[in-house]
Amino acid sequence: xxxxxxxxxxxxxxxxxxxxxxxxxxxxxxxxxxxxxxxxxxxxxxxxxxxxxxxxxxxxxxxxxxxxxxxxxxxxxxxxxxxxxxxxxxxxxxxxxxxxxxxxxxxxxxxxxxxxxxxxxxxxxxxxxxxxxxxxxxxxxxxxxxxxxxxxxxxxxxxxxxxxxxxxxxxxxxxxxxxxxxxxxxxxxxxxxxxxxxxxxxxxxxxxxxxxxxxxxxxxxxxxxxxxxxxxxxxxxxxxxxxxxxxxxxxxxxxxxxxxxxxxxxxxxx
Amino acid sequence: xxxxxxxxxxxxxxxxxxxxxxxxxxxxxxxxxxxxxxxxxxxxxxxxxxxxxxxxxxxxxxxxxxxxxxxxxxxxxxxxxxxxxxxxxxxxxxxxxxxxxxxxxxxxxxxxxxxxxxxxxxxxxxxxxxxxxxxxxxxxxxxxxxxxxxxxxxxxxxxxxxxxxxxxxxxxxxxxxxxxxxxxxxxxxxxxxxxxxxxxxxxxxxxxxxxxxxxxxxxxxxxxxxxxxxxxxxxxxxxxxxxxxxxxxxxxxxxxxxxxxxxxxxxxxxxxxxxxxxxxxxxxxxxxxxxxxxxxxxxxxxxxxxxxxxxxxxxxxxxxxxxxxxxxxxxxxxxxxxxxxxxxxxxxxxxxxxxxxxxxxxxxxxxxxxxxxxxxxxxxxxxxxxxxxxxxxxxxxxxxxxxxxxxxxxxxxxxxxxxxxxxxxxxxxxxxxxxxxxxxxxxxxxxxxxxxxxxxxxxxxxxxxxxxxxxxxxxxxxxxxxxxxxxxxxxxxxxxxxxxxxxxxxxxxxxxxxxxxxxxxxxxxxxxxxxxxxxxxxxxxxxxxxxxxxxxxxxxxxxxxxxxxxxxxxxxxxxxxxxxxxxxxxxxxxxxxxx
Numbered sequence: 001x002x003x004x005x006x007x008x009x010x011x012x013x014x015x016x017x018x019x020x021x022x023x024x025x026x027x028x029x030x031x032x033x034x035x036x037x038x039x040x041x042x043x044x045x046x047x048x049x050x051x052x053x054x055x056x057x058x059x060x061x062x063x064x065x066x067x068x069x070x071x072x073x074x075x076x077x078x079x080x081x082x083x084x085x086x087x088x089x090x091x092x093x094x095x096x097x098x099x100x101x102x103x104x105x106x107x108x109x110x111x112x113x114x115x116x117x118x119x120x121x122x123x124x125x126x127x128x129x130x131x132x133x134x135x136x137x138x139x140x141x142x143x144x145x146x147x148x149x150x151x152x153x154x155x156x157x158x159x160x161x162x163x164x165x166x167x168x169x170x171x172x173x174x175x176x177x178x179x180x181x182x183x184x185x186x187x188x189x190x191x192x193x194x195x196x197x198x199x200x201x202x203x204x205x206x207x208x209x210x211x212x213x214x215x216x217x218x219x220x221x222x223x224x225x226x227x228x229x230x231x232x233x234x235x236x237x238x239x240x241x242x243x244x245x246x247x248x249x250x251x252x253x254x255x256x257x258x259x260x261x262x263x264x265x266x267x268x269x270x
Numbered sequence: 271x272x273x274x275x276x277x278x279x280x281x282x283x284x285x286x287x288x289x290x291x292x293x294x295x296x297x298x299x300x301x302x303x304x305x306x307x308x309x310x311x312x313x314x315x316x317x318x319x320x321x322x323x324x325x326x327x328x329x330x331x332x333x334x335x336x337x338x339x340x341x342x343x344x345x346x347x348x349x350x351x352x353x354x355x356x357x358x359x360x361x362x363x364x365x366x367x368x369x370x371x372x373x374x375x376x377x378x379x380x381x382x383x384x385x386x387x388x389x390x391x392x393x394x395x396x397x398x399x400x401x402x403x404x405x406x407x408x409x410x411x412x413x414x415x416x417x418x419x420x421x422x423x424x425x426x427x428x429x430x431x432x433x434x435x436x437x438x439x440x441x442x443x444x445x446x447x448x449x450x451x452x453x454x455x456x457x458x459x460x461x462x463x464x465x466x467x468x469x470x471x472x473x474x475x476x477x478x479x480x481x482x483x484x485x486x487x488x489x490x491x492x493x494x495x496x497x498x499x500x501x502x503x504x505x506x507x508x509x510x511x512x513x514x515x516x517x518x519x520x521x522x523x524x525x526x527x528x529x530x531x532x533x534x535x536x537x538x539x540x541x542x543x544x545x546x547x548x549x550x551x552x553x554x555x556x557x558x559x560x561x562x563x564x565x566x567x568x569x570x571x572x573x574x575x576x577x578x579x580x581x582x583x584x585x586x587x588x589x590x591x592x593x594x595x596x597x598x599x600x601x602x603x604x605x606x607x608x609x610x611x612x613x614x615x616x617x618x619x620x621x622x623x624x625x626x627x628x629x630x631x632x633x634x635x636x637x638x639x640x641x642x643x644x645x646x647x648x649x650x651x652x653x654x655x656x657x658x659x660x661x662x663x664x665x666x667x668x669x670x671x672x673x674x675x676x677x678x679x680x681x682x683x684x685x686x687x688x689x690x691x692x693x694x695x696x697x698x699x700x701x702x703x704x705x706x707x708x709x710x711x712x713x714x715x716x717x718x719x720x721x722x723x724x725x726x727x728x729x730x731x732x733x734x735x736x737x738x739x740x741x742x743x744x745x746x747x748x749x750x751x752x753x754x755x756x757x758x759x760x761x762x763x764x765x766x767x768x769x770x771x772x773x774x775x776x777x778x779x780x781x782x783x784x785x786x787x788x789x790x791x792x793x794x795x796x797x798x799x800x801x802x803x804x805x806x807x808x809x810x811x812x813x814x815x816x817x818x819x820x821x822x823x824x825x826x827x828x829x830x831x832x833x834x835x836x837x838x839x840x841x842x843x844x845x846x847x848x849x850x851x852x853x854x855x856x857x858x859x860x861x862x863x864x865x
Contacts (some may be wrong), residue, residue, distance in 0.1 A: 120536035166627035167637075170687070173599045173619050174641050174694055 013264025028218030030070030087147025099159030380418025
């Protein structure tokens with residue numbers, strides 16, 4: 001006999017997906033269409049407070065803040081996706097090889113991993129950029145390298161756990177090669193933890209990109225980016241607070257969305 | 271005798287994915303003081319739930335929907351948490367299935383056993399210590415003083431189970447709930463633990479609620495039995511009545527025998543030949559700072575497996591039988607000596623744990639197609655057809671193609687494993703305890719499937735097991751392994767009629783015979799002591815430390831593997847060459863009676 005009781009919904013995942021989806025859509029639209037031109041200045045409407053014509057107001061050059069947030073968050077998403085992809089792909093390969101084969105290569109690579117993890121990531125990113133020079137691509141490269149260890153660790157531990165399991169042994173007995181075992185047999189088992197890690201990774205990437213641009217090392221002017229806008233808004237914080245509020249709130253909501261997705265994914269895993 | 275424990279109209283529901291499933295349905299039974307009541311049923315039949323409910327240990331998803339549990343005149347379900355904990359652990363205690371996880375790993379044995387005395391009595395430290403020592407020696411543990419200072423990981427599985435029983439008995443409870451207490455143990459240790467429980471029952475008069483899925487165990491120890499199926503009691507009564515004359519359909523299938531193998535061993539062409547095989551096992555991989563540990567597991571092994579035979583390999587856990595299996599299928603390459611096999615043999619393996627042997631992230635169809643992809647069958651359609659054919663052959667159907675392993679039961683998963691091995695065109699199947707993780711009724715189905723494919727396809731099967739009953743019924747030849755050496759090798763009937771090695775005899779004695787003359791079992795009060803782990807010595811018979819018949823010669827010199835059979839091959843590694851069986855023969859008059 002079955003008595004139905006209230007089923008719990010995964011609200012974290014639902015709200016997280018909605019938030020992220022909304023901002024991703026906004027960013028996507030912002031690449032092709034914005035209410036005003038992103039870079040054109042209008043000396044007649046400088047520092048206009050939020051009104052019907054400019055819902056988020058305008059900045060000190062008279063540029064529409066809504067348009068710049070829409071376009072700038074596109075850059076933020078682009079950098080975040082590229083860094084996470086780079087970290088995930090390289091991290092997976094490194095983690096799979098070291099975890100599956102073990103031995104001294106594993107020891108060396110994991111110690112390098114530990115060294116990377118023991119420094120604050122922004123500090124390391126600054127170090128990389130001081131070598132590579134500022135710019136969007138270089139920020140992606142620097143952050144991508146920093147993201148490798150966290151993914152490598154997840155995949156490695158899953159490889160170590162799975163390679164002792166009977167289904168892997170039975171594949172070995174059949175004569176399946178080691179690379180096929182790693183990437184076709186074991187890797188799908190890491191999917192949920194990888195997705196969770198990716199969501200957290202997006203978070204860190206958004207924050208890191210914002211801080212890089214805030215420090216003037218990321219996206220170069222006049223192109224907008226959420227971090228850059230925050231840094232420019234700093235000097236006008238008391239006179240025109242809306243300049244800082246729009247990009248700040250956008251960053252917070254994007255991060256909140258990703259956090260809720262990763263939380264929700266963890267519940268799915270359980 | 272007065273009534274001690276009474277369960278009436280107990281109904282327990284379990285919350286799963288928003289649904290409330292009834293796992294125990296209107297259950298009523300009662301126990302007198304000093305009674306041993308068996309509860310038998312498959313996993314999921316609700317037998318453990320009942321015990322957990324009595325102890326107040328149900329998981330938060332489980333809800334008691336109706337009924338009462340009376341213990342010693344008190345309603346256990348109406349008591350407050352505090353009142354209940356005053357009873358459980360003192361007047362009512364429980365031993366669990368898993369000796370590896372049921373003890374606290376960071377607490378010394380002495381403290382752990384004395385814990386309930388500290389909680390429930392006002393005894394002084396010295397008195398508690400004294401009681402703990404007595405409890406430990408009562409359960410047959412030698413050197414209880416030294417043991418008190420040890421941690422659980424320093425003990426073997428059998429010793430831990432004894433410690434757990436001592437822990438449960440230290441407060442002299444009136445009721446002991448034993449939830450599958452011997453399932454995780456070896457045959458020999460299992461026999462000893464059952465004898466120990468019987469001794470405690472006789473001496474202390476403790477009532478025991480004995481939960482098991484194993485009818486042999488129930489028959490051995492219980493007076494009355496209830497049979498549970500899907501949360502209902504389907505049959506109850508005296509053990510012998512129920513097991514000899516089962517009335518309910520389910521009990522009948524439970525009692526039904528293990529399928530018999532009738533095919534004769536035809537050809538004598540060896541397909542696997544092992545000569546002077548030494549196999550090593552690496553404890554851990556070496557790194558920068560630790561060297562890899564290498565142990566010899568198999569020593570100088572000579573064995574031939576003939577085409578089309580069912581060869582049984584028997585021994586305790588840790589004797590090397592699984593390592594041998596892995597070596598044959600190529601999972602362990604660290605060996606020397608000869609290991610020759612036919613080129614197109616493709617030995618495949620069926621593992622013990624049906625939940626680890628299928629990739630949880632892939633569908634059944636994908637898993638079963640993998641051997642075909644390895645064989646180079648390129649077209650998807652062809653693969654699908656072959657897999658679907660195989661699914662029907664192994665007693666499933668093509669609807670399983672798109673399912674995930676977690677949707678399948680243990681028996682179904684084991685079928686899929688067997689099917690995947692067959693799709694590899696394997697001529698030798700190495701089955702490492704393929705049914706020991708399954709329920710009794712499912713066991714016989716899987717064995718039937720193995721026998722079926724053996725007969726139809728002439729498949730050779732190497733059947734590794736610790737269950738002597740099953741080996742006797744389905745195998746042609748049996749090799750008994752002790753510490754990495756074959757100590758006895760003979761056709762199955764011969765070895766069961768005339769076991770020559772003392773170790774084989776010991777295995778058979780501890781195997782539960784199901785003998786009807788119950789009094790005979792009470793006579794030997796040998797609850798056994800735990801033997802230190804023995805390692806392969808350089809000189810002398812490896813079985814020397816445990817042997818009843820040992821002489822000085824056995825210590826100094828290792829016996830050869832000699833043929834003692836009259837008209838058929840019967841090899842034994844013992845100086846007595848089987849002559850000791852004459853004195854011990856009466857033990858085997860009852861024969862291995864299978865229920």
